[in-house]
Amino acid sequence: MKNLYDVAVIGGGPCGLASVVEAKIAGIDKVLLLEKGTNHSQTIRTFYKDNKRVDKEYKGHDSNTRGAVKFETASKEDVLNYFDTLLDTNGIEAVFNMEVEKVTKEGEIFHIHTSKGEYHAKNVIIAIGRMGKPNKPLYEIPRSLNPVVNFNLDKCGSGEKILVVGGGNSAVEYALTLSRNNTVTLSYRRDKFSRLNDINLKDVKTAEKYGKIILRMSTDVESIENEEGKPLVHFKDGREFVYDRIIYAIGGTTPVEFLKGSRVEMGEKNIPLVDENCQTNIKGLYIGGDLATRSGASIVFALNHANTIISHINDTLPA
Ligand SMILES: Cc1cc2nc3c(=O)[nH]c(=O)nc-3n(C[C@H](O)[C@H](O)[C@H](O)COP(=O)(O)OP(=O)(O)OC[C@H]3O[C@@H](n4cnc5c(N)ncnc54)[C@H](O)[C@@H]3O)c2cc1C
Known part of the structure:
Protein backbone atom coordinates (compact mmCIF):
# COMPACT_ATOMS: atom_id res chain seq x y z
CA MET A 1 0.00 0.00 0.00
CA LYS A 2 1.73 3.15 -1.27
CA ASN A 3 0.17 5.77 0.98
CA LEU A 4 -0.21 4.09 4.33
CA TYR A 5 -0.28 6.56 7.20
CA ASP A 6 0.89 5.74 10.71
CA VAL A 7 -1.84 7.98 12.10
CA ALA A 8 -4.83 9.50 10.33
CA VAL A 9 -6.85 12.05 12.26
CA ILE A 10 -10.43 12.84 11.32
CA GLY A 11 -11.62 16.31 12.30
CA GLY A 12 -9.51 19.45 12.54
CA GLY A 13 -10.81 20.92 15.81
CA PRO A 14 -8.67 21.30 18.95
CA CYS A 15 -8.43 17.53 19.51
CA GLY A 16 -7.58 16.72 15.89
CA LEU A 17 -5.11 19.57 15.53
CA ALA A 18 -3.34 18.72 18.77
CA SER A 19 -3.24 15.05 17.75
CA VAL A 20 -1.37 15.72 14.52
CA VAL A 21 0.98 18.17 16.23
CA GLU A 22 1.69 15.78 19.12
CA ALA A 23 2.27 12.97 16.61
CA LYS A 24 4.80 15.03 14.65
CA ILE A 25 6.59 16.10 17.83
CA ALA A 26 6.70 12.47 18.98
CA GLY A 27 8.53 11.67 15.73
CA ILE A 28 5.71 9.71 14.12
CA ASP A 29 6.45 9.89 10.43
CA LYS A 30 3.35 9.61 8.33
CA VAL A 31 0.52 11.67 9.78
CA LEU A 32 -2.59 12.91 7.99
CA LEU A 33 -5.40 15.29 9.00
CA LEU A 34 -8.79 15.12 7.24
CA GLU A 35 -11.27 17.95 7.83
CA LYS A 36 -14.68 18.37 6.25
CA GLY A 37 -14.68 22.18 6.42
CA THR A 38 -12.76 24.61 4.25
CA ASN A 39 -10.38 25.22 7.16
CA HIS A 40 -9.57 23.82 10.61
CA SER A 41 -11.65 24.55 13.75
CA GLN A 42 -15.13 24.68 12.24
CA THR A 43 -16.86 24.63 15.64
CA ILE A 44 -14.91 27.68 16.76
CA ARG A 45 -15.44 29.48 13.44
CA THR A 46 -19.16 28.71 13.21
CA PHE A 47 -20.45 28.85 16.76
CA TYR A 48 -18.18 31.32 18.56
CA LYS A 49 -19.16 34.95 18.20
CA ASP A 50 -16.52 37.37 16.88
CA ASN A 51 -14.04 38.53 19.54
CA LYS A 52 -15.36 35.93 21.96
CA ARG A 53 -13.18 35.39 24.99
CA VAL A 54 -12.20 31.73 24.74
CA ASP A 55 -11.81 30.55 28.31
CA LYS A 56 -9.12 28.14 29.37
CA GLU A 57 -11.28 27.10 32.32
CA TYR A 58 -14.55 25.96 30.84
CA LYS A 59 -17.48 24.04 32.29
CA GLY A 60 -15.35 23.02 35.27
CA HIS A 61 -13.05 20.77 33.24
CA ASP A 62 -9.35 20.38 34.04
CA SER A 63 -7.63 23.52 32.74
CA ASN A 64 -4.03 22.23 32.87
CA THR A 65 -2.60 21.09 29.56
CA ARG A 66 -0.50 17.94 29.79
CA GLY A 67 0.99 17.71 26.31
CA ALA A 68 3.05 19.75 23.87
CA VAL A 69 0.13 21.93 22.77
CA LYS A 70 -0.47 24.64 25.36
CA PHE A 71 -3.50 26.88 25.67
CA GLU A 72 -4.30 30.17 27.39
CA THR A 73 -7.46 32.26 27.51
CA ALA A 74 -7.51 34.47 24.41
CA SER A 75 -9.89 35.91 21.83
CA LYS A 76 -11.47 33.69 19.18
CA GLU A 77 -9.28 35.34 16.52
CA ASP A 78 -6.05 34.81 18.51
CA VAL A 79 -6.95 31.17 19.15
CA LEU A 80 -7.51 30.59 15.42
CA ASN A 81 -4.19 32.31 14.61
CA TYR A 82 -2.46 30.14 17.20
CA PHE A 83 -3.93 26.99 15.63
CA ASP A 84 -2.86 28.25 12.16
CA THR A 85 0.69 28.55 13.44
CA LEU A 86 0.60 25.07 14.96
CA LEU A 87 -0.41 23.58 11.63
CA ASP A 88 2.11 25.59 9.61
CA THR A 89 5.17 25.17 11.81
CA ASN A 90 4.74 21.44 12.19
CA GLY A 91 4.45 20.75 8.45
CA ILE A 92 1.20 18.84 8.79
CA GLU A 93 -0.32 17.12 5.78
CA ALA A 94 -3.92 18.32 5.93
CA VAL A 95 -6.76 17.80 3.47
CA PHE A 96 -9.75 20.15 3.77
CA ASN A 97 -13.22 19.79 2.26
CA MET A 98 -12.85 16.09 3.00
CA GLU A 99 -15.80 14.67 4.89
CA VAL A 100 -15.19 11.17 6.19
CA GLU A 101 -18.20 8.86 6.10
CA LYS A 102 -16.91 5.92 8.12
CA VAL A 103 -13.81 3.93 9.06
CA THR A 104 -13.50 0.18 8.59
CA LYS A 105 -10.69 -2.21 9.49
CA GLU A 106 -9.43 -5.01 7.26
CA GLY A 107 -6.64 -7.04 8.82
CA GLU A 108 -4.39 -4.49 10.51
CA ILE A 109 -5.25 -1.63 8.14
CA PHE A 110 -7.96 1.01 8.51
CA HIS A 111 -9.87 2.13 5.44
CA ILE A 112 -11.10 5.70 5.76
CA HIS A 113 -14.06 6.17 3.46
CA THR A 114 -14.87 9.53 1.89
CA SER A 115 -17.07 10.42 -1.08
CA LYS A 116 -13.84 11.21 -2.95
CA GLY A 117 -12.08 7.88 -2.26
CA GLU A 118 -10.28 6.03 0.50
CA TYR A 119 -7.30 6.74 2.75
CA HIS A 120 -5.42 4.03 4.64
CA ALA A 121 -3.80 4.11 8.06
CA LYS A 122 -2.47 1.92 10.85
CA ASN A 123 -4.16 4.03 13.53
CA VAL A 124 -7.13 6.37 13.31
CA ILE A 125 -8.29 9.11 15.67
CA ILE A 126 -11.88 10.25 15.34
CA ALA A 127 -12.12 13.83 16.63
CA ILE A 128 -15.21 15.10 14.87
CA GLY A 129 -16.87 16.73 17.88
CA ARG A 130 -20.60 17.03 18.42
CA MET A 131 -21.42 20.35 16.77
CA GLY A 132 -21.70 19.04 13.19
CA LYS A 133 -25.33 18.56 14.12
CA PRO A 134 -26.49 21.12 16.68
CA ASN A 135 -29.30 19.89 18.92
CA LYS A 136 -32.76 20.85 17.76
CA PRO A 137 -35.87 21.11 19.89
CA LEU A 138 -38.32 18.21 19.90
CA TYR A 139 -41.24 20.33 18.67
CA GLU A 140 -41.49 21.11 14.99
CA ILE A 141 -40.11 24.34 13.59
CA PRO A 142 -42.16 25.49 10.55
CA ALA A 249 -27.83 27.21 21.89
CA ILE A 250 -28.60 23.78 23.29
CA GLY A 251 -25.50 21.79 22.41
CA GLY A 252 -24.84 19.15 19.79
CA THR A 253 -25.59 15.49 19.10
CA THR A 254 -23.39 12.43 18.72
CA PRO A 255 -22.92 11.55 15.03
CA VAL A 256 -24.46 8.13 15.59
CA GLU A 257 -24.48 6.99 11.95
CA PHE A 258 -20.75 7.64 11.62
CA LEU A 259 -20.03 5.58 14.74
CA LYS A 260 -22.40 2.77 13.79
CA GLY A 261 -20.90 2.61 10.27
CA SER A 262 -17.48 2.34 11.88
CA ARG A 263 -18.72 -0.41 14.27
CA VAL A 264 -17.78 1.58 17.36
CA GLU A 265 -19.51 0.28 20.47
CA MET A 266 -21.65 2.87 22.19
CA GLY A 267 -23.06 2.98 25.69
CA GLU A 268 -25.89 4.87 27.27
CA LYS A 269 -27.09 7.91 25.29
CA ASN A 270 -24.92 6.79 22.38
CA ILE A 271 -21.67 7.81 24.05
CA PRO A 272 -18.83 5.87 22.42
CA LEU A 273 -17.15 3.43 24.81
CA VAL A 274 -13.43 4.08 25.17
CA ASP A 275 -10.73 2.91 27.58
CA GLU A 276 -8.29 5.07 29.56
CA ASN A 277 -6.26 5.64 26.38
CA CYS A 278 -9.39 6.76 24.48
CA GLN A 279 -9.20 3.53 22.44
CA THR A 280 -12.52 2.13 21.24
CA ASN A 281 -13.52 -1.54 21.06
CA ILE A 282 -11.47 -1.64 17.83
CA LYS A 283 -7.70 -1.78 18.41
CA GLY A 284 -6.00 1.24 16.86
CA LEU A 285 -9.23 3.25 16.57
CA TYR A 286 -9.39 6.14 19.06
CA ILE A 287 -11.98 8.79 19.90
CA GLY A 288 -11.08 12.09 21.56
CA GLY A 289 -12.48 15.48 22.49
CA ASP A 290 -16.19 16.35 22.65
CA LEU A 291 -17.24 13.20 20.83
CA ALA A 292 -16.08 11.09 23.75
CA THR A 293 -18.42 12.95 26.11
CA ARG A 294 -22.15 13.20 26.75
CA SER A 295 -22.56 16.92 26.30
CA GLY A 296 -19.26 18.34 25.08
CA ALA A 297 -16.26 19.41 27.12
CA SER A 298 -13.56 22.04 26.61
CA ILE A 299 -10.55 22.88 24.50
CA VAL A 300 -8.04 21.87 27.18
CA PHE A 301 -9.94 18.60 27.65
CA ALA A 302 -9.63 17.99 23.87
CA LEU A 303 -5.90 18.84 23.88
CA ASN A 304 -5.29 16.44 26.78
CA HIS A 305 -7.11 13.64 24.98
CA ALA A 306 -4.81 14.19 22.00
CA ASN A 307 -1.80 13.82 24.29
CA THR A 308 -3.17 10.61 25.85
CA ILE A 309 -3.93 9.05 22.47
CA ILE A 310 -0.65 9.92 20.78
CA SER A 311 1.37 8.69 23.78
CA HIS A 312 -0.47 5.37 23.54
CA ILE A 313 -0.04 5.09 19.75
CA ASN A 314 3.64 6.00 20.06
CA ASP A 315 4.14 3.16 22.52
CA THR A 316 2.54 0.67 20.13
CA LEU A 317 4.38 1.68 16.92
CA PRO A 318 7.65 -0.19 16.22
CA ALA A 319 10.72 1.88 17.21
C1 LIG B 1 -20.55 28.54 21.41
C2 LIG B 1 -19.48 27.74 22.10
C3 LIG B 1 -18.59 28.38 22.96
C4 LIG B 1 -17.55 27.65 23.58
N1 LIG B 1 -16.65 28.31 24.37
C5 LIG B 1 -15.59 27.62 24.90
C6 LIG B 1 -14.58 28.28 25.69
O1 LIG B 1 -14.64 29.49 25.93
N2 LIG B 1 -13.55 27.51 26.19
C7 LIG B 1 -13.45 26.16 25.97
O2 LIG B 1 -12.49 25.53 26.44
N3 LIG B 1 -14.40 25.51 25.23
C8 LIG B 1 -15.45 26.21 24.69
N4 LIG B 1 -16.40 25.54 23.94
C9 LIG B 1 -16.26 24.07 23.78
C10 LIG B 1 -15.16 23.74 22.77
O3 LIG B 1 -15.40 24.47 21.57
C11 LIG B 1 -15.17 22.24 22.47
O4 LIG B 1 -15.05 21.52 23.67
C12 LIG B 1 -14.02 21.88 21.52
O5 LIG B 1 -14.09 22.61 20.31
C13 LIG B 1 -14.03 20.38 21.21
O6 LIG B 1 -12.98 20.10 20.32
P1 LIG B 1 -13.06 18.81 19.37
O7 LIG B 1 -11.77 18.81 18.62
O8 LIG B 1 -13.43 17.63 20.16
O9 LIG B 1 -14.31 19.06 18.40
P2 LIG B 1 -14.68 20.28 17.46
O10 LIG B 1 -14.03 21.54 17.89
O11 LIG B 1 -16.16 20.24 17.35
O12 LIG B 1 -14.02 19.91 16.05
C14 LIG B 1 -14.51 18.89 15.24
C15 LIG B 1 -14.01 19.11 13.83
O13 LIG B 1 -14.33 17.93 13.07
C16 LIG B 1 -14.83 18.31 11.80
N5 LIG B 1 -15.68 17.23 11.32
C17 LIG B 1 -16.92 16.88 11.76
N6 LIG B 1 -17.38 15.80 11.10
C18 LIG B 1 -16.41 15.45 10.22
C19 LIG B 1 -16.30 14.41 9.27
N7 LIG B 1 -17.27 13.51 9.09
N8 LIG B 1 -15.18 14.33 8.50
C20 LIG B 1 -14.16 15.24 8.68
N9 LIG B 1 -14.22 16.25 9.57
C21 LIG B 1 -15.32 16.35 10.36
C22 LIG B 1 -15.59 19.60 12.10
O14 LIG B 1 -15.76 20.36 10.91
C23 LIG B 1 -14.70 20.28 13.12
O15 LIG B 1 -13.72 21.13 12.53
C24 LIG B 1 -17.44 26.25 23.34
C25 LIG B 1 -18.36 25.60 22.49
C26 LIG B 1 -19.36 26.34 21.87
C27 LIG B 1 -20.31 25.62 20.94
Whole structure:
Protein backbone atom coordinates (compact mmCIF):
# COMPACT_ATOMS: atom_id res chain seq x y z
CA MET A 1 0.00 0.00 0.00
CA LYS A 2 1.73 3.15 -1.27
CA ASN A 3 0.17 5.77 0.98
CA LEU A 4 -0.21 4.09 4.33
CA TYR A 5 -0.28 6.56 7.20
CA ASP A 6 0.89 5.74 10.71
CA VAL A 7 -1.84 7.98 12.10
CA ALA A 8 -4.83 9.50 10.33
CA VAL A 9 -6.85 12.05 12.26
CA ILE A 10 -10.43 12.84 11.32
CA GLY A 11 -11.62 16.31 12.30
CA GLY A 12 -9.51 19.45 12.54
CA GLY A 13 -10.81 20.92 15.81
CA PRO A 14 -8.67 21.30 18.95
CA CYS A 15 -8.43 17.53 19.51
CA GLY A 16 -7.58 16.72 15.89
CA LEU A 17 -5.11 19.57 15.53
CA ALA A 18 -3.34 18.72 18.77
CA SER A 19 -3.24 15.05 17.75
CA VAL A 20 -1.37 15.72 14.52
CA VAL A 21 0.98 18.17 16.23
CA GLU A 22 1.69 15.78 19.12
CA ALA A 23 2.27 12.97 16.61
CA LYS A 24 4.80 15.03 14.65
CA ILE A 25 6.59 16.10 17.83
CA ALA A 26 6.70 12.47 18.98
CA GLY A 27 8.53 11.67 15.73
CA ILE A 28 5.71 9.71 14.12
CA ASP A 29 6.45 9.89 10.43
CA LYS A 30 3.35 9.61 8.33
CA VAL A 31 0.52 11.67 9.78
CA LEU A 32 -2.59 12.91 7.99
CA LEU A 33 -5.40 15.29 9.00
CA LEU A 34 -8.79 15.12 7.24
CA GLU A 35 -11.27 17.95 7.83
CA LYS A 36 -14.68 18.37 6.25
CA GLY A 37 -14.68 22.18 6.42
CA THR A 38 -12.76 24.61 4.25
CA ASN A 39 -10.38 25.22 7.16
CA HIS A 40 -9.57 23.82 10.61
CA SER A 41 -11.65 24.55 13.75
CA GLN A 42 -15.13 24.68 12.24
CA THR A 43 -16.86 24.63 15.64
CA ILE A 44 -14.91 27.68 16.76
CA ARG A 45 -15.44 29.48 13.44
CA THR A 46 -19.16 28.71 13.21
CA PHE A 47 -20.45 28.85 16.76
CA TYR A 48 -18.18 31.32 18.56
CA LYS A 49 -19.16 34.95 18.20
CA ASP A 50 -16.52 37.37 16.88
CA ASN A 51 -14.04 38.53 19.54
CA LYS A 52 -15.36 35.93 21.96
CA ARG A 53 -13.18 35.39 24.99
CA VAL A 54 -12.20 31.73 24.74
CA ASP A 55 -11.81 30.55 28.31
CA LYS A 56 -9.12 28.14 29.37
CA GLU A 57 -11.28 27.10 32.32
CA TYR A 58 -14.55 25.96 30.84
CA LYS A 59 -17.48 24.04 32.29
CA GLY A 60 -15.35 23.02 35.27
CA HIS A 61 -13.05 20.77 33.24
CA ASP A 62 -9.35 20.38 34.04
CA SER A 63 -7.63 23.52 32.74
CA ASN A 64 -4.03 22.23 32.87
CA THR A 65 -2.60 21.09 29.56
CA ARG A 66 -0.50 17.94 29.79
CA GLY A 67 0.99 17.71 26.31
CA ALA A 68 3.05 19.75 23.87
CA VAL A 69 0.13 21.93 22.77
CA LYS A 70 -0.47 24.64 25.36
CA PHE A 71 -3.50 26.88 25.67
CA GLU A 72 -4.30 30.17 27.39
CA THR A 73 -7.46 32.26 27.51
CA ALA A 74 -7.51 34.47 24.41
CA SER A 75 -9.89 35.91 21.83
CA LYS A 76 -11.47 33.69 19.18
CA GLU A 77 -9.28 35.34 16.52
CA ASP A 78 -6.05 34.81 18.51
CA VAL A 79 -6.95 31.17 19.15
CA LEU A 80 -7.51 30.59 15.42
CA ASN A 81 -4.19 32.31 14.61
CA TYR A 82 -2.46 30.14 17.20
CA PHE A 83 -3.93 26.99 15.63
CA ASP A 84 -2.86 28.25 12.16
CA THR A 85 0.69 28.55 13.44
CA LEU A 86 0.60 25.07 14.96
CA LEU A 87 -0.41 23.58 11.63
CA ASP A 88 2.11 25.59 9.61
CA THR A 89 5.17 25.17 11.81
CA ASN A 90 4.74 21.44 12.19
CA GLY A 91 4.45 20.75 8.45
CA ILE A 92 1.20 18.84 8.79
CA GLU A 93 -0.32 17.12 5.78
CA ALA A 94 -3.92 18.32 5.93
CA VAL A 95 -6.76 17.80 3.47
CA PHE A 96 -9.75 20.15 3.77
CA ASN A 97 -13.22 19.79 2.26
CA MET A 98 -12.85 16.09 3.00
CA GLU A 99 -15.80 14.67 4.89
CA VAL A 100 -15.19 11.17 6.19
CA GLU A 101 -18.20 8.86 6.10
CA LYS A 102 -16.91 5.92 8.12
CA VAL A 103 -13.81 3.93 9.06
CA THR A 104 -13.50 0.18 8.59
CA LYS A 105 -10.69 -2.21 9.49
CA GLU A 106 -9.43 -5.01 7.26
CA GLY A 107 -6.64 -7.04 8.82
CA GLU A 108 -4.39 -4.49 10.51
CA ILE A 109 -5.25 -1.63 8.14
CA PHE A 110 -7.96 1.01 8.51
CA HIS A 111 -9.87 2.13 5.44
CA ILE A 112 -11.10 5.70 5.76
CA HIS A 113 -14.06 6.17 3.46
CA THR A 114 -14.87 9.53 1.89
CA SER A 115 -17.07 10.42 -1.08
CA LYS A 116 -13.84 11.21 -2.95
CA GLY A 117 -12.08 7.88 -2.26
CA GLU A 118 -10.28 6.03 0.50
CA TYR A 119 -7.30 6.74 2.75
CA HIS A 120 -5.42 4.03 4.64
CA ALA A 121 -3.80 4.11 8.06
CA LYS A 122 -2.47 1.92 10.85
CA ASN A 123 -4.16 4.03 13.53
CA VAL A 124 -7.13 6.37 13.31
CA ILE A 125 -8.29 9.11 15.67
CA ILE A 126 -11.88 10.25 15.34
CA ALA A 127 -12.12 13.83 16.63
CA ILE A 128 -15.21 15.10 14.87
CA GLY A 129 -16.87 16.73 17.88
CA ARG A 130 -20.60 17.03 18.42
CA MET A 131 -21.42 20.35 16.77
CA GLY A 132 -21.70 19.04 13.19
CA LYS A 133 -25.33 18.56 14.12
CA PRO A 134 -26.49 21.12 16.68
CA ASN A 135 -29.30 19.89 18.92
CA LYS A 136 -32.76 20.85 17.76
CA PRO A 137 -35.87 21.11 19.89
CA LEU A 138 -38.32 18.21 19.90
CA TYR A 139 -41.24 20.33 18.67
CA GLU A 140 -41.49 21.11 14.99
CA ILE A 141 -40.11 24.34 13.59
CA PRO A 142 -42.16 25.49 10.55
CA ARG A 143 -39.86 25.41 7.54
CA SER A 144 -41.04 28.84 6.50
CA LEU A 145 -39.30 30.16 9.63
CA ASN A 146 -35.90 28.67 8.80
CA PRO A 147 -34.32 32.05 7.93
CA VAL A 148 -35.15 33.40 11.41
CA VAL A 149 -34.59 30.28 13.49
CA ASN A 150 -30.82 29.89 13.87
CA PHE A 151 -28.17 27.92 15.75
CA ASN A 152 -25.42 30.55 15.68
CA LEU A 153 -25.15 34.33 15.25
CA ASP A 154 -24.24 34.45 11.55
CA LYS A 155 -27.53 35.94 10.39
CA CYS A 156 -28.10 38.35 13.27
CA GLY A 157 -28.14 42.07 12.70
CA SER A 158 -29.42 44.82 14.97
CA GLY A 159 -32.70 46.25 16.16
CA GLU A 160 -34.38 42.86 16.45
CA LYS A 161 -36.42 41.26 19.19
CA ILE A 162 -34.59 37.98 19.77
CA LEU A 163 -35.28 34.91 21.89
CA VAL A 164 -32.20 32.90 22.89
CA VAL A 165 -32.99 29.39 24.13
CA GLY A 166 -30.51 27.61 26.41
CA GLY A 167 -28.75 28.00 29.75
CA GLY A 168 -25.11 27.12 29.15
CA ASN A 169 -22.16 29.41 28.53
CA SER A 170 -22.85 29.54 24.78
CA ALA A 171 -26.46 30.66 25.24
CA VAL A 172 -25.50 33.31 27.77
CA GLU A 173 -22.64 34.62 25.65
CA TYR A 174 -24.93 34.80 22.61
CA ALA A 175 -27.55 36.67 24.63
CA LEU A 176 -25.00 39.12 26.05
CA THR A 177 -23.52 39.87 22.63
CA LEU A 178 -26.90 40.31 20.96
CA SER A 179 -28.17 42.53 23.78
CA ARG A 180 -25.77 45.30 22.67
CA ASN A 181 -27.88 45.99 19.55
CA ASN A 182 -31.09 44.06 20.06
CA THR A 183 -33.84 43.37 22.57
CA VAL A 184 -33.01 39.97 23.97
CA THR A 185 -34.93 37.43 26.02
CA LEU A 186 -33.09 34.40 27.36
CA SER A 187 -35.29 31.40 28.06
CA TYR A 188 -33.91 28.58 30.23
CA ARG A 189 -35.89 25.62 31.48
CA ARG A 190 -34.18 25.44 34.88
CA ASP A 191 -34.73 27.86 37.77
CA LYS A 192 -31.04 28.76 38.04
CA PHE A 193 -27.86 28.59 35.99
CA SER A 194 -25.65 25.73 37.09
CA ARG A 195 -23.06 25.42 34.33
CA LEU A 196 -21.92 29.01 33.85
CA ASN A 197 -18.42 30.25 34.48
CA ASP A 198 -18.07 33.08 37.02
CA ILE A 199 -17.67 35.83 34.41
CA ASN A 200 -20.75 34.84 32.41
CA LEU A 201 -22.80 34.44 35.58
CA LYS A 202 -21.83 37.91 36.80
CA ASP A 203 -22.37 39.50 33.36
CA VAL A 204 -25.80 37.98 32.83
CA LYS A 205 -26.96 39.06 36.28
CA THR A 206 -25.71 42.61 35.65
CA ALA A 207 -27.37 42.66 32.22
CA GLU A 208 -30.65 41.62 33.80
CA LYS A 209 -30.34 44.17 36.59
CA TYR A 210 -29.85 47.00 34.08
CA GLY A 211 -32.66 45.78 31.84
CA LYS A 212 -30.34 44.74 29.00
CA ILE A 213 -31.63 41.17 28.96
CA ILE A 214 -35.01 39.74 29.89
CA LEU A 215 -34.38 36.50 31.77
CA ARG A 216 -37.18 33.94 31.64
CA MET A 217 -36.03 31.17 34.00
CA SER A 218 -38.04 27.93 34.43
CA THR A 219 -39.61 28.45 31.03
CA ASP A 220 -39.89 25.93 28.27
CA VAL A 221 -41.07 26.49 24.74
CA GLU A 222 -44.00 24.25 23.81
CA SER A 223 -44.42 25.12 20.14
CA ILE A 224 -43.69 27.68 17.48
CA GLU A 225 -45.99 29.04 14.78
CA ASN A 226 -45.43 31.34 11.87
CA GLU A 227 -47.26 34.61 12.43
CA GLU A 228 -46.80 36.85 9.42
CA GLY A 229 -43.25 35.62 8.87
CA LYS A 230 -42.25 35.88 12.52
CA PRO A 231 -41.99 33.14 15.17
CA LEU A 232 -44.92 33.16 17.57
CA VAL A 233 -43.61 31.26 20.60
CA HIS A 234 -45.99 29.39 22.90
CA PHE A 235 -44.40 28.77 26.30
CA LYS A 236 -45.51 25.90 28.52
CA ASP A 237 -46.66 28.39 31.18
CA GLY A 238 -49.34 29.56 28.74
CA ARG A 239 -47.66 32.82 27.73
CA GLU A 240 -46.97 33.62 24.08
CA PHE A 241 -44.71 36.17 22.43
CA VAL A 242 -43.76 37.11 18.88
CA TYR A 243 -40.04 37.52 18.14
CA ASP A 244 -38.07 38.55 15.07
CA ARG A 245 -35.61 35.71 15.55
CA ILE A 246 -34.88 32.67 17.73
CA ILE A 247 -31.39 31.39 18.48
CA TYR A 248 -31.02 27.89 19.92
CA ALA A 249 -27.83 27.21 21.89
CA ILE A 250 -28.60 23.78 23.29
CA GLY A 251 -25.50 21.79 22.41
CA GLY A 252 -24.84 19.15 19.79
CA THR A 253 -25.59 15.49 19.10
CA THR A 254 -23.39 12.43 18.72
CA PRO A 255 -22.92 11.55 15.03
CA VAL A 256 -24.46 8.13 15.59
CA GLU A 257 -24.48 6.99 11.95
CA PHE A 258 -20.75 7.64 11.62
CA LEU A 259 -20.03 5.58 14.74
CA LYS A 260 -22.40 2.77 13.79
CA GLY A 261 -20.90 2.61 10.27
CA SER A 262 -17.48 2.34 11.88
CA ARG A 263 -18.72 -0.41 14.27
CA VAL A 264 -17.78 1.58 17.36
CA GLU A 265 -19.51 0.28 20.47
CA MET A 266 -21.65 2.87 22.19
CA GLY A 267 -23.06 2.98 25.69
CA GLU A 268 -25.89 4.87 27.27
CA LYS A 269 -27.09 7.91 25.29
CA ASN A 270 -24.92 6.79 22.38
CA ILE A 271 -21.67 7.81 24.05
CA PRO A 272 -18.83 5.87 22.42
CA LEU A 273 -17.15 3.43 24.81
CA VAL A 274 -13.43 4.08 25.17
CA ASP A 275 -10.73 2.91 27.58
CA GLU A 276 -8.29 5.07 29.56
CA ASN A 277 -6.26 5.64 26.38
CA CYS A 278 -9.39 6.76 24.48
CA GLN A 279 -9.20 3.53 22.44
CA THR A 280 -12.52 2.13 21.24
CA ASN A 281 -13.52 -1.54 21.06
CA ILE A 282 -11.47 -1.64 17.83
CA LYS A 283 -7.70 -1.78 18.41
CA GLY A 284 -6.00 1.24 16.86
CA LEU A 285 -9.23 3.25 16.57
CA TYR A 286 -9.39 6.14 19.06
CA ILE A 287 -11.98 8.79 19.90
CA GLY A 288 -11.08 12.09 21.56
CA GLY A 289 -12.48 15.48 22.49
CA ASP A 290 -16.19 16.35 22.65
CA LEU A 291 -17.24 13.20 20.83
CA ALA A 292 -16.08 11.09 23.75
CA THR A 293 -18.42 12.95 26.11
CA ARG A 294 -22.15 13.20 26.75
CA SER A 295 -22.56 16.92 26.30
CA GLY A 296 -19.26 18.34 25.08
CA ALA A 297 -16.26 19.41 27.12
CA SER A 298 -13.56 22.04 26.61
CA ILE A 299 -10.55 22.88 24.50
CA VAL A 300 -8.04 21.87 27.18
CA PHE A 301 -9.94 18.60 27.65
CA ALA A 302 -9.63 17.99 23.87
CA LEU A 303 -5.90 18.84 23.88
CA ASN A 304 -5.29 16.44 26.78
CA HIS A 305 -7.11 13.64 24.98
CA ALA A 306 -4.81 14.19 22.00
CA ASN A 307 -1.80 13.82 24.29
CA THR A 308 -3.17 10.61 25.85
CA ILE A 309 -3.93 9.05 22.47
CA ILE A 310 -0.65 9.92 20.78
CA SER A 311 1.37 8.69 23.78
CA HIS A 312 -0.47 5.37 23.54
CA ILE A 313 -0.04 5.09 19.75
CA ASN A 314 3.64 6.00 20.06
CA ASP A 315 4.14 3.16 22.52
CA THR A 316 2.54 0.67 20.13
CA LEU A 317 4.38 1.68 16.92
CA PRO A 318 7.65 -0.19 16.22
CA ALA A 319 10.72 1.88 17.21
C1 LIG B 1 -20.55 28.54 21.41
C2 LIG B 1 -19.48 27.74 22.10
C3 LIG B 1 -18.59 28.38 22.96
C4 LIG B 1 -17.55 27.65 23.58
N1 LIG B 1 -16.65 28.31 24.37
C5 LIG B 1 -15.59 27.62 24.90
C6 LIG B 1 -14.58 28.28 25.69
O1 LIG B 1 -14.64 29.49 25.93
N2 LIG B 1 -13.55 27.51 26.19
C7 LIG B 1 -13.45 26.16 25.97
O2 LIG B 1 -12.49 25.53 26.44
N3 LIG B 1 -14.40 25.51 25.23
C8 LIG B 1 -15.45 26.21 24.69
N4 LIG B 1 -16.40 25.54 23.94
C9 LIG B 1 -16.26 24.07 23.78
C10 LIG B 1 -15.16 23.74 22.77
O3 LIG B 1 -15.40 24.47 21.57
C11 LIG B 1 -15.17 22.24 22.47
O4 LIG B 1 -15.05 21.52 23.67
C12 LIG B 1 -14.02 21.88 21.52
O5 LIG B 1 -14.09 22.61 20.31
C13 LIG B 1 -14.03 20.38 21.21
O6 LIG B 1 -12.98 20.10 20.32
P1 LIG B 1 -13.06 18.81 19.37
O7 LIG B 1 -11.77 18.81 18.62
O8 LIG B 1 -13.43 17.63 20.16
O9 LIG B 1 -14.31 19.06 18.40
P2 LIG B 1 -14.68 20.28 17.46
O10 LIG B 1 -14.03 21.54 17.89
O11 LIG B 1 -16.16 20.24 17.35
O12 LIG B 1 -14.02 19.91 16.05
C14 LIG B 1 -14.51 18.89 15.24
C15 LIG B 1 -14.01 19.11 13.83
O13 LIG B 1 -14.33 17.93 13.07
C16 LIG B 1 -14.83 18.31 11.80
N5 LIG B 1 -15.68 17.23 11.32
C17 LIG B 1 -16.92 16.88 11.76
N6 LIG B 1 -17.38 15.80 11.10
C18 LIG B 1 -16.41 15.45 10.22
C19 LIG B 1 -16.30 14.41 9.27
N7 LIG B 1 -17.27 13.51 9.09
N8 LIG B 1 -15.18 14.33 8.50
C20 LIG B 1 -14.16 15.24 8.68
N9 LIG B 1 -14.22 16.25 9.57
C21 LIG B 1 -15.32 16.35 10.36
C22 LIG B 1 -15.59 19.60 12.10
O14 LIG B 1 -15.76 20.36 10.91
C23 LIG B 1 -14.70 20.28 13.12
O15 LIG B 1 -13.72 21.13 12.53
C24 LIG B 1 -17.44 26.25 23.34
C25 LIG B 1 -18.36 25.60 22.49
C26 LIG B 1 -19.36 26.34 21.87
C27 LIG B 1 -20.31 25.62 20.94
